[in-house]
Amino acid sequence: MHEFTAEVEALAQEVLAYSLDRLKNDPPLDGPRSAEDLFAQVGNTITARGLGGHEALELFTSVLAKACISTDHPRNLAFIPSAPSEYANLFDLVVGASALYGGSWQEGAGAVFAENQALRWLCDLAGLPESAGGVFVQGGTVGNLSALVVARDQARKKFPDASRWVIACSQEAHSSIAAAANVMDVDVMKVDVSPDGKLMGDALAQAIDELHSTTSKRVFAVVATSGTTNLGIIDDLKAIAVTAHDRDVWFHVDGAYGLAALCAPSVRSKFDGIESADSFIVDPHKWLFAPYDACALIYRDPELARLVHTQHAAYLEPLKDGAWSPSDYAIQLTRRTRGLPFWFSLAAHGTNAYTQAMEHSLRVAQQAAQLVKNHPNLELLCEPELSIVAFTRKGWTMSDYQQWSEQLLDDQVGFIPPSSHQGVPILRFAIVNPWTKISDIELILARL
Ligand SMILES: *Cc1c(COP(=O)(O)O)cnc(C)c1O
Numbered sequence: 001m002h003e004f005t006a007e008v009e010a011l012a013q014e015v016l017a018y019s020l021d022r023l024k025n026d027p028p029l030d031g032p033r034s035a036e037d038l039f040a041q042v043g044n045t046i047t048a049r050g051l052g053g054h055e056a057l058e059l060f061t062s063v064l065a066k067a068c069i070s071t072d073h074p075r076n077l078a079f080i081p082s083a084p085s086e087y088a089n090l091f092d093l094v095v096g097a098s099a100l101y102g103g104s105w106q107e108g109a110g111a112v113f114a115e116n117q118a119l120r121w122l123c124d125l126a127g128l129p130e131s132a133g134g135v136f137v138q139g140g141t142v143g144n145l146s147a148l149v150v151a152r153d154q155a156r157k158k159f160p161d162a163s164r165w166v167i168a169c170s171q172e173a174h175s176s177i178a179a180a181a182n183v184m185d186v187d188v189m190k191v192d193v194s195p196d197g198k199l200m201g202d203a204l205a206q207a208i209d210e211l212h213s214t215t216s217k218r219v220f221a222v223v224a225t226s227g228t229t230n231l232g233i234i235d236d237l238k239a240i241a242v243t244a245h246d247r248d249v250w251f252h253v254d255g256a257y258g259l260a261a262l263c264a265p266s267v268r269s270k271f272d273g274i275e276s277a278d279s280f281i282v283d284p285h286k287w288l289f290a291p292y293d294a295c296a297l298i299y300r301d302p303e304l305a306r307l308v309h310t311q312h313a314a315y316l317e318p319l320k321d322g323a324w325s326p327s328d329y330a331i332q333l334t335r336r337t338r339g340l341p342f343w344f345s346l347a348a349h350g351t352n353a354y355t356q357a358m359e360h361s362l363r364v365a366q367q368a369a370q371l372v373k374n375h376p377n378l379e380l381l382c383e384p385e386l387s388i389v390a391f392t393r394k395g396w397t398m399s400d401y402q403q404w405s406e407q408l409l410d411d412q413v414g415f416i417p418p419s420s421h422q423g424v425p426i427l428r429f430a431i432v433n434p435w436t437k438i439s440d441i442e443l444i445l446a447r448l
Contacts, residue, residue: 007053008053010054011053011054011057014053014054014057015057018057018061019089019093023086023089023090026073026074026435027070027072027073028066028070028073028412029069029070029073029075029076029409029412029413029414029415030065030066030067030068030069030070030412031067031069031409031410032067032068032069033067038063038064038067041063042059042063042064045059069409069415072084072433073414073415073433074433074435074436074437074440075413075414075415075436075440075443075444076414076415076433077414077415077416077428077429077430077431077436077444078415078416078417078430079229079417079430080229080256080257080286080287080430080432081415081430081432081433082285082286082291082292082432082433083287083289083432083433083434083435084285084289084290084291084341084345085289085290085345085349087344087345087348087349088289088290088291088341088342088344088345089291089341091340091341091344091345092291092341094340094344095336095337095340095341100336100337100340101334101335101337102115102136102326102335102336102337102338102339103325103326103327103332103333103334103335104319104323104325104326104327105321105323105324105325106318106319106321106323106325108326108337109323111337111340112324112325112326112337114339114340114343114344114347115135115136115326115337115339115340115343116133116324117343117347118296118339118342118343118346118347119133119134119135119136119296119298119339120133121346121351122259122262122282122296122298123298125262125263126259126262126271126274126275126277126280126298127274127275128275128277128298128300129300131300131301131302132298132299132300132301132302133298133299133302133324133329134279134296134297134298134299134302134305134329135297135326135327135329135330135335136284136294136295136296136297136326136335136337136338136339136342137295137297137330137331137332137335137338138293138294138295138332138338139256139283139285139293139295140174140176140254140256140281140283140295141176141179141180142295142297142330142331142332143256143281143283143295143296143297143330144174144176144177144180144223144252144254144256144281145176145179145180145183145184145331146297146305146309146329146330146331147221147252147279147280147281147297147299147305148167148177148180148181148184148221148223148252149184149308149309149331150250150279150299150304150305150308150309151220151221151250151252151278151279152165152184152186152220152221153304153307153308154220154250154304155218155220155221155249155250156220158248159218159220161216162216162217162218162220163215163216163217164186164187164215164216164217164218165184165186165187165217165218165220166186166187166188166189166211166217166218166219166220167180167181167186167187167188167189167219167220167221167222167223168189168191168204168207168208168219168221168222168223168249169188169189169190169191169199169222169223169224169225170190170191170192170193170198170199170224170225170228170235171190171191171192171193172193172197172199172225172228172230172231172233173188173190173223173225173228173254174225174228174229174254174256176254177223177254186220187217189207189208189211189219191203191204191207196233196382197228197231197233197382198233198234198235198236199224199225199235199236199240200235200236200239200240201236201238201239201240201242201243202239202243204222204239204240204243204244205243205246205247208222208243208247208249209247212247219247219249220249220250221249221250221251221252222240222243222244222249222250222251222252223252223253223254224236224237224240224251224252224253224254225253225254225255225258226253226254226255226258226259226270226271226274227255227256227257227258227259227261227385227386228258229256229257230388230390230419230421230428231381231382231385231388231390231421231428232257232258232384232385232386232387232388232430233385234258234270234271234385234386236273237253237271237272237273237274237276237277238272238273238276239273240273241273241276241277242276245276250278250279251276251277251278251279252277252278252279252280253274253277253279253280253281254280254281255271255274255280255281255282256281256282256283256286256295257283257286257287257386257430257432258282258287258386259271259274259280259281259282260282260283260284260286260287260288260358260432261287261358261362261386261387262274262282263351263354263355263358264355264358264359264362265355265359266359266362267362267385267386270385270386277300278299278300278301279297279298279299279300279305280298281295281296281297281298282295282296283295283296284296284339284342286432287358287361287387287432288342288354289342289345289354289357289434290341290342290345291341293338294338294339294341294342296339297329297330299329302329305328305329305330306328306329309327309328309329309330309331310325310327310328311327311333357434360434361387361431361432361433361434361436362386362387364387364431364436364437364438364441365384365386365387365388365389365429365431366384367438367441368384368389368429368431368438368441369383369384369389371438371441371442371445372389372391372445375445375448377393377394377448378391378392378393378394378445378448379391379392379394381421381426387430387431387432388428388429388430388431389428389429389431390419390421390426390427390428390429391426391427391428392424392425392426392427393427393448396425397425398418398420398425401418401425401427402418404447404448405417405418405427408444408447413443413444413447414440414443414444416428416429416444427448429441429444
């Protein structure tokens, strides 16, 4: 039996009270502190006798948690922040208390069934066939890597004479593609983008054909980005799909941020071509209101992934019962049922609520772009394609941007670190939080 003593019961109340408070109120942004500083306040927390639950929780809530920036603050518009729904966060508590094993159907059938329904919703939005499926993995980086490993396996079977494997993607592809290539020991061919930043079918075709006709190297996967991280730009998926498939090349779409907007009718047509993907990823922890960490990795034909990723050992034989085991579809074995908070929120709220929340962010981004255009000191870099608004401040150097950003955080107004585009420093708002209002944007713009 569990030993649920009065002390544990009291701690449970404290944990729930803290969690509810965190969910009910806008948290402060907070900010980082040095390790020396933190040590001076909490000392060594790992002791032979233990601090006790109350004391350890107190150290966390009063010191350590406050040295972490709140990623769900409505004026945290940095990188791609997060905005889990209250339901998703609450269900994460349930997952934490439930000792669920998400690696196999045998041990986690009910949880895996629910995760698969949430994945099904994404497959349907993308227009993939009934046979499509996948798994929730830790993040987009692992998702991209897992898909690319399957793509290479296919290419090895079709083109045994290739001297070296190559991934083709745009200059603007996410850093995780280079990281995956490094792990796989393959090359990356970065193809020039159009003036508005998109990878186009003809430029891609030319680059691939030149490589194939002048070397014995072979492109085994094309990675299109749908929603670049910096500017939210969507590659020409339709033409890229044709270019890839005409050459018997795997077509993967990295939609870690942007593919969430598949559920927004106002921008759905920008993703035309996604229905031809051999695989794609989208991170519910970015713009689908789920807590860290969850990436949905989806294959048109999951069987191809199962053949590559399934681990084999005597002690795993009981799992080879023909049932759907999520472990078999990515680089992983033991896994948390990390898709469940997303599933619960989607099941409880319904998909219409997702569409509404998404359209809200898109509208705020459009309004923010208009405010930037009207601002005497600012220049909009490009019309937002999704919900990222990028601009420059006239006359500023990188160090001006950095100082401004640090002051903004010090004053607990917002978190907007500078980025750059083609060597020019920029600011960008990544708007994924339904609680971010146009008044939040105004507050920030007033300081520029
Ligand atoms: C964030 C992002 C990734 C990486 O996802 P993680 O979950 O951070 O590993 C990959 N691609 C794009 C386009 C992204 O925006």
